[in-house]
Amino acid sequence: MRELHVSLNQTQKVRLQAAFQHLSDIGSQASSGLLVSVSDTIPVNNEDGILKGHGTSEHDGQVVATLCGVVERVNKLVYVRALRARYKPEVGDIIVGRVIEIAPKRWKLEINFSQDAVLMLQSMNLPDGIQRRRTVVDELNMRTIFEENDVICAEVRGFQHDGSLHLQARSQKYGKLERGQLLRVPAYLVKRRKQHFHDLEQYGVDLILGCNGFIWVGEHVVPADNEMVEDQESTLKDKEQSYTPLEIRQNICRIANSVRLISALGFAISVDAIIDTAEASKSSNIDIKDMLGAEFYVQTAEREVQKRISLLKKKRG
Amino acid sequence: MVGLSAGERQFIYGGIAQDLRSDGRQRLQFRPISVQTGVIPQANGSARATMGATDVIASIKAELGKPAPLRPDKGKVSIFIDCSPTAAPVFEGRGGEELSAELSVGLQRCLLGGKSGAGAGIDLSSLIVVEGKVCWDLYIDGLVISSDGNLLDALAAAIKAALSNTGIPKVSVSVGASGEDQPEVDVSDEEFMQFDTSGVPVVVTLTKVGRHYIVDATLEEESQMSSAVSVSVNRHGRVCGLIKRGGTGLDPSVVLDMVSVAKHASETLIAVLDSEIASAEAIDDDDAI
Numbered sequence: 235m236r237e238l239h240v241s242l243n244q245t246q247k248v249r250l251q252a253a254f255q256h257l258s259d260i261g262s263q264a265s266s267g268l269l270v271s272v273s274d275t276i277p278v279n280n281e282d283g284i285l286k287g288h289g290t291s292e293h294d295g296q297v298v299a300t301l302c303g304v305v306e307r308v309n310k311l312v313y314v315r316a317l318r319a320r321y322k323p324e325v326g327d328i329i330v331g332r333v334i335e336i337a338p339k340r341w342k343l344e345i346n347f348s349q350d351a352v353l354m355l356q357s358m359n360l361p362d363g364i365q366r367r368r369t370v371v372d373e374l375n376m377r378t379i380f381e382e383n384d385v386i387c388a389e390v391r392g393f394q395h396d397g398s399l400h401l402q403a404r405s406q407k408y409g410k411l412e413r414g415q416l417l418r419v420p421a422y423l424v425k426r427r428k429q430h431f432h433d434l435e436q437y438g439v440d441l442i443l444g445c446n447g448f449i450w451v452g453e454h455v456v457p458a459d460n461e462m463v464e465d466q467e468s469t470l471k472d473k474e475q476s477y478t479p480l481e482i483r484q485n486i487c488r489i490a491n492s493v494r495l496i497s498a499l500g501f502a503i504s505v506d507a508i509i510d511t512a513e514a515s516k517s518s519n520i521d522i523k524d525m526l527g528a529e530f531y532v533q534t535a536e537r538e539v540q541k542r543i544s545l546l547k548k549k550r551g
Numbered sequence: 552m553v554g555l556s557a558g559e560r561q562f563i564y565g566g567i568a569q570d571l572r573s574d575g576r577q578r579l580q581f582r583p584i585s586v587q588t589g590v591i592p593q594a595n596g597s598a599r600a601t602m603g604a605t606d607v608i609a610s611i612k613a614e615l616g617k618p619a620p621l622r623p624d625k626g627k628v629s630i631f632i633d634c635s636p637t638a639a640p641v642f643e644g645r646g647g648e649e650l651s652a653e654l655s656v657g658l659q660r661c662l663l664g665g666k667s668g669a670g671a672g673i674d675l676s677s678l679i680v681v682e683g684k685v686c687w688d689l690y691i692d693g694l695v696i697s698s699d700g701n702l703l704d705a706l707a708a709a710i711k712a713a714l715s716n717t718g719i720p721k722v723s724v725s726v727g728a729s730g731e732d733q734p735e736v737d738v739s740d741e742e743f744m745q746f747d748t749s750g751v752p753v754v755v756t757l758t759k760v761g762r763h764y765i766v767d768a769t770l771e772e773e774s775q776m777s778s779a780v781s782v783s784v785n786r787h788g789r790v791c792g793l794i795k796r797g798g799t800g801l802d803p804s805v806v807l808d809m810v811s812v813a814k815h816a817s818e819t820l821i822a823v824l825d826s827e828i829a830s831a832e833a834i835d836d837d838d839a840i
Contacts, residue, residue, distance in 0.1 A: 239601050241585035332556070335772050383554035412558025440660075452562075478564030487566075487575040522575025527583060 238498035241537050242528045253535040267304035267315075274299050276312060287313025321346050321421035321446045323399055327390040328430040330444035331401075333380050333459065341372055341380055343388075346421060346446045349398045353380075353388055359394065359409075378485035387409045387442055407431055413478055414440070414452020415490055419497035421447035425504070432505045437485035437512075443503060451490045453478050484522065488512045491525040499535055512539075555771060563775055567760050569605055572772070573597040579621070579816050581767045584708065586827040588716040589776055589835045592652055596717025596746070598831070600709035602767060604699035609691065609709035615736065616688040618679065619621045626678020626686040630658045632693040632706060650702075652795075654693070658705055661754050661783035661792035662710065672752040672783065672791050680722050685736055688718060703781050703794075704820075707754035716835070718743030752785035752792070753820050755813040761803070766816050780806060782813035786821060790814070800804045 242250060252532060276297045278284050286292065288310060290300035300303070303316040312372055323329070323345075331343035341358075342350045353375060355368050380386060387408050388401040403409055424443050432441040433454060442450040479487070492511035498504055511534055515525050524530060566572050576582070582603030589796035594610040628668055632654040634647030641647070662672045678687040693706045693710075693714070697698070721739040757775045758768040765772060773779075778797030790810060795801065801809075804832060 239583075239585070239604060239606070240582065243602075332554075381557070384556045385559065410556075410558070413557070413562060415559060415562055476561075477568060478562065480569050480571065483566060483569060483571050487571060487573065490573065491575055522571075523577075523580065526574065 238419060238494055238526060240498070240526070240528050240531050242532070246528050246532045249532050250535055253313070253539050256539045257535075257542065260539075260546060265448055267306060269303075270299040270305055270314060271302040271532050272300060276305055276314075278312060283310050286313050289314030289316065297340055313542045318420070318422050320348070321392050321540065323347060323393075323446070324426075325390055325392055327426070327445040328387065328442070329390060329401070329446045330387050330411070330448035330450050332387065332416075332448075333382055333384045333386060336376055336380075336382065339368070341376070343386060343401065345399070345420070345444075346448065349400040351388075351390075351401050352394075353386070353401045357391065357400070357404060359404055374449060380410060385416050387411055387444070387450065411442070411450050411452060413455065413514070414450055414486060417449045417451065417490060417493050417497075419447050419493065419503060421445070423447070423500070423503045424449070425502055427504070429505075433494075434485075434489070434505075434509070437489065438482045439489055441489065441505065441508070443505070449493055449503070451486050451493065453482050453486065485512075487522045488515060488525070491522060493517075495525060495531065495534055499531070499538070501538060510541075555774060559771075560775055564761050565696070567763050567765055567772070570605070570626065572765065573769070576767075577625060577763045578763060579689055579812070580817075581820060581823070582769075584820075584823055584827055586708065586712045586824070586831045587834075588712055588828065588831040595719065596713045596715075598709050598712030598828075600705050600712060602701055602705045603699055604697055605705045606695075606697035607702065607705045607709045608694045608696060609706065609713040610694075611713050613717070613719050614688050614690070614694075615680070615685060615722075618683065618686040622675075624679055625675035626688065628663060628673055628675065628689040628691065629676075630662065630691045631655050632658065632695070632712070634695045635699070637697070638695050642695075643811050654695075654706060656695070656704060657708060657781060657794050658710070658754075660794055661703075661707060661752065661781070663790065672750060672785060674747065674750060677747065679726065680736060681724055685722075685724075688739075691809070698770065700771075700773045701756055701767050702754050704767065706752050707752075708820075708824055709785065711748060711751045711753060711824065712752075714723045714746050715828050716832065719746065719748045720744075726741060750785060752783040752789075753785045753817055754781055754792075755817045755820060756781040757809045757813050757816075759797075759799075759805075759809070764812060766813075773791040780809045782810050782815070782817075782819040784821075787816055788818075811812035 240304050261279055274300055278297050287295060289299060291299050292302050299314045301314045301316045303314045306313055306315050306368040331345040333341050334344045339355045341353045343349045343353060389404040391402040392402045394400060424445055425446060429444050434441055438454050440452050440454050443466060488505050489508060492508045498509055501507060520530055552792060566580060570577050585601050587599045590595060590599045590608060591610045595613045596611040632651045634642040634651050636643040665744050680686055691710055695702055721744055723737045740783045756779055757764040757766060757768060758773060758779045762774060777799040778801055781794045782790055783792040
């Protein structure tokens, strides 16, 4: 993942420090678990009855953390949950992946996990939409559905015994993603929510927040039924006419830059945060490329502080 | 390097055609450049330059040596680039050798001119100590830490900044040496001579994607290029070097057009780079005091 490099001058550095200080103060008021780092002792009452879980180990008769994270206790089990963990898939997660290989009767996708995910031919709708048994001809024509390097949206169906992931893309909203750009952010910034597909009508943009940290920002496509994929020998002129209109492209770039900015600041990525940032940049008349500049970076951090303070006040009062 | 799907490629082409790239820049706009000087204290001069997510370090070491017999009045400069495996896993072991060799040769073309030393961006005659016997050898080393496209421009910017940070020790030659022997030279530890970098050119790479050219391509945009022309331009608008990469042939009129566009883009780059180097040197001086 490419990090956003921002060079701040002295005043901006001071403002950013102050904002992060505020955020950690607010955070420490709200947090419940105990934050530990490596080799911190975990306070336990009954030494004998404690089960030492992940992220802990015994040292000199004391329970010591081997990870940086939050201490969780469940009955007699004590374990440390890391905050910045790798993507941990669960059944039902919506993910965005890239095809890296076509194997017999399946596609292998890269999804920012320790292994490649597998999308079986059976778990994918055929182009003609008929529900039937997949024949040898279907297997030979797999490339007409998805090719190498295609970006696909799918859902986690389950795990195999060897730990590899199986996906399914049987619904209309899943499938190949075109006419947009793919962004990679750290997976822990995307929290599991009810909705991962967001159709931002006021921008004409589709936003898909994959739980694995792949975020797709693209032009709004109407999911079509039973569309036959034709062989297109389009000329340059046809291609030019089919380019995304400038207005929508500007919105796509603005939203993509908001995502890059929020992930660079380390804040959780949610639709509201993205839309807020994009709206703020529009209202302050900041150019799209200046959204990745130092001034807007610091302003976004300060705005987040204000938002959390007001949220805390609402909770209390 | 990650491949791109047909849809993403279409998107990039469309963006470049409509003058709005994936991160909101226009075709001829650079990413934010930042420069830090003096990052390697043991070297005579060093600098770190970042262009967006591309991060490179240049270091300069000066050693006393003998000038080449054919060019007794000029010092020697050698440029060598290394691609670190932290930039991309493919650079591990010998994987980065091809790219490193290409970048080294490219920079030598742009900054050092031809074999006879004519047309060099760096003034080689200022490196002479005793004509025909003793000269300074400059070893310029570049390291690519993070690669997000446009390595040549970033390396040239880092080398320019490192040269302005370079201090060559003052040398006093002992009088009375005979014609044949190596004269005694006393290298001072205290006094340093600053290198004159007003003539050092910058490199502007123009990447041709479809029918348009873009400046400062990211890694995804570079993967879609048909050809790229790198032009090194100095402060006075003179072209000091020219390299064309990429398999697609270019019409000569297109090449001339790209050179003039590069000249135009270099003006902004030189202005930004000068101000960045000046502020970096100022911070350096503040720290030293």
